Amino acid sequence: MNAPDHNIRPDLAARPPRIRRLSxxxxxxxxxxxxxxxxxxxxxxxxxxxxxxxxxxxxxxxxxxxxxxxxxxxxxxxxxxxxxxxxxxxxxxxxxxxxxxxxxxxxxxxxxxxxxxxxxxxxxxxxxxxxxxxxxxxxxxxxxxxxxxxxxxxxxxxxxxxxxxxxxxxxxxxxxxxxxxxxxxxxxxxxxxxxxxxxxxxxxxxxxxxxxxxxxxEPETGDLFDARLGRLRRVLGPGFAENALAIDAEREGLRLTGWAALPTYSRGSARQQFLFVNGRPVTDRLMTGALRAAYADLLPRDRHPAAALFFAADPERVDVNVHPAKTEVRFREPALARGLVVSALRHALAEAGHRASSTVSSAALRAFAPGALGAGPTAPSSAYQRDYRAVSVGATPALAEAGFRFQGPDGPAPEGFDAPTAHAPAETDAAAEAHPLGAARAQLHENYIIAQTRTGMVVVDQHAAHERLVYERLKTALAAQGSPGQALLLPEIVDLAPEDAERVLAIAPELARLGLVLEPFGGGAICVRETPAILGTCDAGRLVRDIADELAEGGAGDAARSRIEAVLSRIACHGSVRSGRRLSGDEMNALLREMEATPHSGQCNHGRPTYIELSLAEIEKLFGRR
The missing domain is CATH 3.30.565.10 (Histidine kinase-like ATPase, C-terminal domain)
Incomplete structure (x- = not known):
């Protein structure tokens, strides 16, 4: 054995090390x-x-x-x-x-x-x-x-x-x-x-x-569930309590309760994520990842969900003796705990349906406040006059003559994959207003649907809303038998960088189940033989390039499920009704009804709200009536 280098450790030259008991x-x-x-x-x-x-x-x-x-x-x-x-x-x-x-x-x-x-x-x-x-x-x-x-x-x-x-x-x-x-x-x-x-x-x-x-x-009263919500309201503010979904699930003796916020109440950081195990505040990377996975297809990568989750388990199933500070824990069955978090939160989010957070409406009210819009011209210039028109439902036969159907950017979707048509016979105004999203009254800027409810009004972003609807249909089809494709008369060759082509071809079997059939064509080229039927006539080259971009942004470390869901989101964007499309009254009402029946329709695939709801009292307050 070589002698120690005393130039590196001069203290060793002064005295040889001896074992001793510290005071x-x-x-x-x-x-x-x-x-x-x-x-x-x-x-x-x-x-x-x-x-x-x-x-x-x-x-x-x-x-x-x-x-x-x-x-x-x-x-x-x-x-x-x-x-x-x-x-x-x-x-x-x-x-x-x-x-x-x-x-x-x-x-x-x-x-x-x-x-x-x-x-x-x-x-x-x-x-x-x-x-x-x-x-x-x-x-x-x-x-x-x-x-x-x-x-x-x-x-x-x-x-x-x-x-x-x-x-x-x-x-x-x-x-x-x-x-x-x-x-x-x-x-x-x-x-x-x-x-x-x-x-x-x-x-x-x-x-x-x-x-x-x-x-x-102050000490909270009531049962434990209500007491916790009251304390969360006090600590995190009323905004969290108003926009939180109750969580209560149990699996194999492991119980999870608490509250998780709607996706549209997302935060810019993870500071409003709290985990408790048998009443002990802890940090656990596995559970934080599970929380993120539960919101995977509801939030963009730079947004974070807000939640307070409480685990209750037999102490023998959790090791709290990991670190002297006792801020970390280890579950004996980590896969069980993670699966419980993901399934419980996804079930609660699906049960929320089209609900969006109240903070969206609050932000809209602040935007309407005097001075919030800033200085600007008192009237639009002539070049933009046409963008300020409002289309009233049933006010002109041009809407019916347009014959617009929910479709891709270049043509109608094939039979069986169209959005639902209006109810037959058509509902009366009073019956339509009784629905949560009300009855369509107008279309502004050929992108925003104005609907009237019994208690106020709703403004819907038609592109964002339909994008979520198409995405949910794609997920359902993929989980069932898959989505049919339509063969191209002439296969399209798409040139990509070799690494992009490799990433796309790696998930070719999953894409085939969605109706997008791809084959390698040498080098970085990919041959597109079929496109998803749900998209109708679409730009195959643009679709494949968007998928390649999504896979590159996601990184190789992402789970296969997450990457496929991200690809589905890109495909849904291609198949959704575009901004600038004029819709008839029946089509607008059909969109509203499907939103009410579709989980997660309160936010688009990128986590943005699909609609804003204002109560009549809030509207009257804007005009000084209250």
Whole structure:
């Protein structure tokens, strides 16, 4: 064996390494680096201890982002004078007896949090046990404990931690600004508040001697399901609660409950995704991926769903002893858990039908507000006059004479794949207005359908709506027997880059089930022999190039199902009614009725809303009538 290079490790030249036992203080400080990495982690551990103690109200105070002060008080069971020194010893806990590390039913179980904080800060622990005549307190500075002393306090416990990491100043340098650390504390408290809706929480910031309320949540009443929704409304805002779908599913002893937002309520980041396992806020990449998969064909890649999901399982089926911070879990049957998330969310989203989020209408109202449209010409120029006309339903025979049918861009769809025609006999106005999307009244800019309901009006983007309808029909056909194709009189040769051609030909069998029959033609060329019948006459070359682009954007790492759904979306775009097509009244009403009967029709394939609904009260408010 070669001798060690002392130029690289000069410390080895000074003394040979010897095995030795670290001091208790050093061991505690090292452990603190894993358990308490920042003030938010200390707050999390203290609040979890309070919840384990049966607290019904928890009060938190911080200063300077938690760097100089963290104080957590509760009305839980409390501790006796004899238990206070023991609580500050490592691996001393009341949560488990050590005989079964699989049956963990509490937040804490390691017995490391309080000793770790006492090792790197100045701690004062005051507690009064239920039924005890007086309270007691104990202090610890950098791991050195004093003797317990009598104190004044009602039943419960208060932990005051000052000057966190003063013993390890190097750790302080890695903390972020006071504001960033305070935000992290707030997020940690909100997650725990969501996990325990029957407990009251208050969070105050006492920086610079000025106490400011940051977060407050009163205990929620009602059953657990309603209480959780009430707490989510308080934490995430009324917008989430108004646009969330209830989730309640069970499979093989694993139960999933919670709330998932409509696709049109999507966010620009994943910050509104929360996962809880047996009441414990956790992070799990597998479940995050499952959530994304459930919305796969409803959201574009740069949008993220909002959801709060709660798993309930036998503790032996979940390993929470993965990391000292206890923020990660492992399911014994990860495939079962992932499948439950995907199936439960997809079922709930399908049940939502054509529903779109209320935030879409709110955004429309803000756009209508005075001044929101900005300065501009008072009247359209003559070059654009024709684009401002409104086509009234039944106002002119030209609509009926146009004979427009739902079709691809270059011709009508073949028999059996047309959109539904109007009801026969035609419904009366009153009957049509009773439908959720109402009765068609006009077409604006040859793209937007104006419908009247009993309580207001609906504006529909005809291209976006029909694109979703065609997409859902394609998915149904693919899941059943496939979609028939129509043979081209003269096969079309499409030239692609060799790598693009390889990607397209790799899924040729799936494309054939959709009616798109492709064959290699040497090099990067592809021969198109059949196109999907549902598209009617279409530009085969453009369709194949769009599919190649979609596969290139998706990347090779995407699952086959996701890639096929993305291709279906591209095909649906080719087969949907285009903007600028004039529709008759019957055709517009037929589109509205099919939207009401089709799942996910509230958003197009790219996650954008397909319609906006305004109530009569909202319209009247715009005109100052209310």
């Amino acid at each position: 208790e203080a050093a061991a505690n400080r090292i452990a603190a680096g894993e358990v308490i990495e920042r003030p938010a982690a200390a707050v999390k551990e203290l609040v979890e201890n309070a919840l384990d103690a049966g607290a019904r109200r928890i009060d938190i105070h911080i200063a300077d982002g938690g760097k100089t002060l963290i104080r957590v008080g509760d009305d839980g069971d409390g501790m006796s004078a004899a238990e206070l020194p023991l609580a500050l010893e490592r691996h001393a806990t009341s949560k488990i007896d050590g005989s079964d590390l699989l049956a963990i039913r509490t937040f804490g179980f390691r017995g490391e949090a309080l000793p770790s904080m006492a090792a790197v800060g100045r701690m004062k622990l005051t507690s009064r046990a239920s039924g005890a005549a007086e309270a007691w307190s104990i202090e610890a500075r950098g791991g050195d404990l004093a003797s317990p002393r009598p104190a004044a306090r009602s039943v419960g416990t208060e932990v005051e931690l000052r000057d966190l990491f003063y013993v390890t100043p190097a750790r302080l340098k890695f903390l972020r600004t006071d504001r960033a650390e305070a935000q992290a504390v707030t997020e940690a408290v909100k997650r725990l508040a969501m996990a325990a809706p029957d407990v009251g929480f208050t969070l105050n910031d006492a920086s610079a001697g000025d106490v400011r309320a940051v977060f407050r949540a």
